[in-house]
């Protein structure tokens with residue numbers, strides 16, 4: 001057997017939190033110039049392993065090698081010195097600074113003790129040209145798109161001399177076009193000799209971008225495969241350890257009376273600009289309505305307005321015959337509405353509280369969760385254990401702090417809390433963002449099951465596949481209005497794409513008809 005020198009080799013890495021092994025003798029070998037995907041269920045231990053590699057966590061045991069030599073990565077400074085850089089999912093940029101200022105922040109070039117602005121501009125220009133990543137160096141971060149902000153994060157890592165770049169779910173917040181651009185950038189980077197490790201739950205992206213993939217299951221490395229030799233289905237099965245179905249089986253819907261009715265709604269965004277402009281929408285009992293749209297077209301404001309998190313300027317929101325316009329969030333919750341918010345850290349969980357407390361967040365002031373103002377922790381704990389079991393929330397115990405859970409498991413906990421109250425109207429934003437395929441399959445089934453019990457379900461997602469999979473009707477939102485309502489069985493991703501870009505249904509169909517005509521010529 002030939003001994004290959006890997007640019008990075010993590011050998012027998014174990015990381016324990018108390019008695020719990022988040023990483024259990026994991027082996028990971030990265031070749032120079034490859035894109036290596038890390039695949040595993042929520043809570044499998046991917047982020048933990050990458051935190052060990054980037055010096056944020058110390059392994060309990062195991063050794064890291066670089067080019068065959070043992071190295072110690074005691075802190076992020078060591079990682080940086082060794083050329084290991086992390087492109088964070090939640091960008092760590094300063095909004096009020098320019099692109100250049102952000103990139104050089106903490107690493108400013110100086111000349112005789114003074115900031116050498118000229119050199120920093122030149123350095124940035126050189127790097128962005130070398131890797132084909134154009135940016136406007138003088139733009140403020142607050143003024144550029146999410147895709148551009150990610151580009152700045154990547155440039156920042158390169159500026160610091162990274163040769164091994166770790167991407168943690170980099171496409172979660174990107175539009176389809178931005179994803180394509182990122183894939184091109186990654187390919188460019190490895191062509192220039194960089195190595196990339198990418199954590200992603202999206203199997204089609206692994207197929208598109210990665211050379212090899214290491215599968216991690218419950219803290220253990222299971223297998224490393226050549227991506228071209230396996231199908232997405234095989235990857236999914238390998239990761240979960242059973243056969244996974246991508247398509248949710250469901251009976252045709254049987255919609256009944258209108259549960260949610262939104263009429264001529266006007267809502268402003270955080271900057272005071274009109275985000276929702278005269279929007280109408282109905283959701284009936286026994287149906288799932290999916291809202292498709294490009295991020296930033298009013299989805300966030302619409303859901304926040306319905307759930308009482310944002311002021312409604314004019315228009316009406318009715319729940320059956322009850323006017324819930326501008327009621328307080330708690331009054332809306334009490335009206336039998338469940339809400340899985342888009343931003344789970346801001347609105348979904350109190351990260352410093354335990355899982356048990358988080359699961360009781362909407363109900364703690366009722367019996368049996370409390371009596372005469374005193375919390376019944378025994379009941380809260382046993383209820384949390386029931387939900388943890390039922391929704392397969394991977395955690396050490398119901399007493400674990402919410403922040404110690406992996407992102408996907410935090411999401412499962414919120415979904416469990418909101419669904420288990422059996423709300424007549426369930427609103428879910430980005431239900432499966434960051435979830436693994438097994439969990440997605442499960443959540444989709446639960447959404448359909450909730451519908452089949454005669455409830456109304458409203459889903460907002462940037463994933464067209466998800467919208468097509470779970471919805472009975474798809475409402476396309478563009479510039480704060482619903483521009484078309486389509487039947488998922490009769491539409492295509494192309495048609496939805498055009499509607500999302502602002503075409504009317506008629507225009508979209510004409511355009512697609514014309515396109516077909518052109519190809520036939």
Ligand SMILES: Nc1ncnc2c1ncn2[C@@H]1O[C@H](COP(=O)(O)OP(=O)(O)OP(=O)(O)O)[C@@H](O)[C@H]1O
Nearest residue numbers: 017022042043044045046047048404405406407408
């Ligand atoms: N600081 C911590 N204290 C206790 N447990 C932790 C801590 N950090 C992580 N864990 C646990 O380790 C396990 C692995 O978490 P990790 O974040 O590495 O998973 P992941 O594979 O990245 O998941 P996801 O895909 O959901 O992001 C989880 O069960 C988590 O609860």
